[in-house]
Amino acid sequence: MNRRGFILAGCGTSLAALTVQPVVAANPLSTVARRLIDSNVSLFRWPLRRMPLDETPRLLSTLRDHQVAEAWAGSFEGLLHKAQGSVNSRLTDECRRRGGGILRPVGSINPRLPDWEYELRRCALEHRMPGIRLHPNYHGYGLEDPAFERLLRVASDLGLWVQLALAMEDERMMHPLMRVLPVDPTPLSTVLKVVPKCRLLLVNALRTLRAKPLLELLSTGQVWVEISMLEGIGGLGTLLSQVRNDRVLFGSHAPLFYFESALLKLQESELTQKQLDAIVSGNASSLVKTSPLKHRHGHQ
Amino acid sequence: MKTHWAEMKSAATSIWDLHCHLSGVPGDTPEGRLGHLIAYADRMGVERLCVFMGMEWHYDPTPEAFRLENDDVLRALRHFPDRALGFVYLNPKFPQQCLDELNRCVRDGPMVGVKLWVAEHCDAASLDPLVDRARELRVPVFQHTWLKITGNLPGESTPQELAALAARHPQTTFICSHSGGDWEVGLCAIRPHRNVFADLGGGDPVAGMTEMAVRELGADRVLYGSDIGGRSFASQLAKVYGAKISEPSKRMILGGNLRRILEPVLRAKGVRF
Known part of the structure; x- marks a missing residue:
């Protein structure tokens, strides 16, 4: 039991006598720099369901309502489409035309497809993307695959950071014809040792990656993680008590998840100002800045 | 700038959380754990917590085991x-031990509802006596349900099975826990039965869930619950705060509906609310 729990337990009788008026603490974002960076949103249609915010203007409106200054947007099309070049072109065009200066495109690359290196270079040099998002479980490879290591190496050489999505949804409720197990992150620590320049953000990871394996990855100095699938009472405070605080980013997984889920995690745990600043934008900025080709990472 | 936080605070005036546990929470005693949960509830504007099951869970508890679990909850409630x-x-x-425990904890004690988990499929005839007794005591029956493509536990109920039970007992109030897990299917399964309410708690905060529940059942049949401590208040409250539904609907889901369900038993027990 922590100190707060101890105090409450010890004061049970007097608390019980109170007529409780629920109190919501101040908006956490009112006390932080208003530059929230959402490291994990997606555009276009989820293959199995329409969602309230799956049209870019609606998503953008919600992001703006919640003071999001920048959102790193992947594409749901990247999960299943084979023509990844078209996926990335559409994503870039959508961010440019309808992104309101907030959405930054994050390209999809499938290293099981022929000539993926060409698509990767297009992401960096033609679309001027800051990073890419990988979905090994939807693309049919494991992290022990040599193509994965090569992809990380080439992406790093191009100055791209890499988002590795361990999952997209709860495997218990998947469509029977589209059951996709979460990515096994076990080989990751070995792969990262041979690609020291790689900057890796784990997205949708905290449902399946916890405890010692998570701590070890975050301690490498090459890995960050976002909070969209973090759960448990006071989950963010607990996480920050266990891991390097400069490794945790805000991520919503919108529009598949309600954006407010990630936002309210900032409220549920009692965080210091320094922790809040780091999570809402500081750590994301650091991830971008540590890229060796940071000069190419200007806004679109 | 539009301030959704202000909107959240206004809706947060009387949140009742339907679905709370003492497991997955720091603390060596039931009251210590509940105190821990209440500290977080205060931060999130949640006024009341419905708690069930003890410090240590059992899938298929003996009567002695479920009595001990209920003792944990009774001890926490006293504080x-x-x-x-x-x-x-x-x-x-x-069946007989269930009736005895219902009498001990509800008729003669402070409890206000029944919780059934994964010991037995809920369309079994063995549920009928306890469901009848719950109706007599004017308390709801909260039934865990989940449709898992990965396979259910041996005694784990589906929302379809709850629908069958509800059809046999139209005068009893049921709550479909997790909205069936696979909520797009679960909500349709319970839709024909006006005596079944949907619990939003316990699954990922997948956008559209609450909108579908309101669309298919009506806002008056939808209940906010968190399933803490395995889940967070944050992810589960977001299902209501983030939903594209009316503000009156949000207030009903966050507490109004649960107060309406519990009003008879709370009044009978003289509980102020």
Whole structure:
């Protein structure tokens, strides 16, 4: 039991006598720099369901309502489409035309497809993307695959950071014809040792990656993680008590998840100002800045 | 700038959380754990917590085991009577012991509902006596349901099975826990039965869930619950705060509907609310 729990337990009788008026603490974002960076949103249609915010203007409106200054947007099309070049072109065009200066495109690359290196270079040099998002479980490879290591190496050489999505949804409720197990992150620590320049953000990871394996990855100095699938009472405070605080980013997984889920995690745990600043934008900025080709990472 | 936080605070005036546990929470005692939960509830504007099952869970508890779990909850409730409500945990495989425990915890104790988990499929005839008794005591029956493509536990109920039970007992109030897990299917399964309410708690905060529940059942049949401590208040409250539904609907889901369901038993017990 922590100190707060101890105090409450010890004061049970007097608390019980109170007529409780629920109190919501101040908006956490009112006390932080208003530059929230959402490291994990997606555009276009989820293959199995329409969602309230799956049209870019609606998503953008919600992001703006919640003071999001920048959102790193992947594409749901990247999960299943084979023509990844078209996926990335559409994503870039959508961010440019309808992104309101907030959405930054994050390209999809499938290293099981022929000539993926060409698509990767297009992401960096033609679309001027800051990073890419990988979905090994939807693309049919494991992290022990040599193509994965090569992809990380080439992406790093191009100055791209890499988002590795361990999952997209709860495997218990998947469509029977589209059951996709979460990515096994076990080989990751070995792969990262041979690609020291790689900057890796784990997205949708905290449902399946916890405890010692998570701590070890975050301690490498090459890995960050976002909070969209973090759960448990006071989950963010607990996480920050266990891991390097400069490794945790805000991520919503919108529009598949309600954006407010990630936002309210900032409220549920009692965080210091320094922790809040780091999570809402500081750590994301650091991830971008540590890229060796940071000069190419200007806004679109 | 539009301030959704202000909107959240206004809607947060009287949130009642239907679905809370003492497991997955720091603390060596039931009251310590409940105190821990209440500290977080205060941060999130949640006024009351419905708590069920003990410090240590059992899939298929003996009567002795479910009595001990209920003792944990009763002990915690004694420390926070104005913040928490309890549901009695039962195993329908033991009909007479269920009735005895219902009498101990609800008729003669402070509890205000029944919790059934995964010991027995809920369309079994063995549930009928306890469901009848719950109706007599005017308390709801909260039934865990989940449709898992990965496979259910041996005694784990589906929302379809709950629908069958509800059809046999149209005068009893049921709550479909997790909205069936696979909520797009679960909500349709319970839709024909006006005596079944949907619990939003316990799954990922997948956008569109609450909108579908309101669309298919009506806002008056939808209940906010968190399933803490395994889940967070944050992810589960977001299902209501983030939903594209009316503000009156949000208020009903966050507490109004649950107060309406519990009003008879709370009045009978003289509980202020």
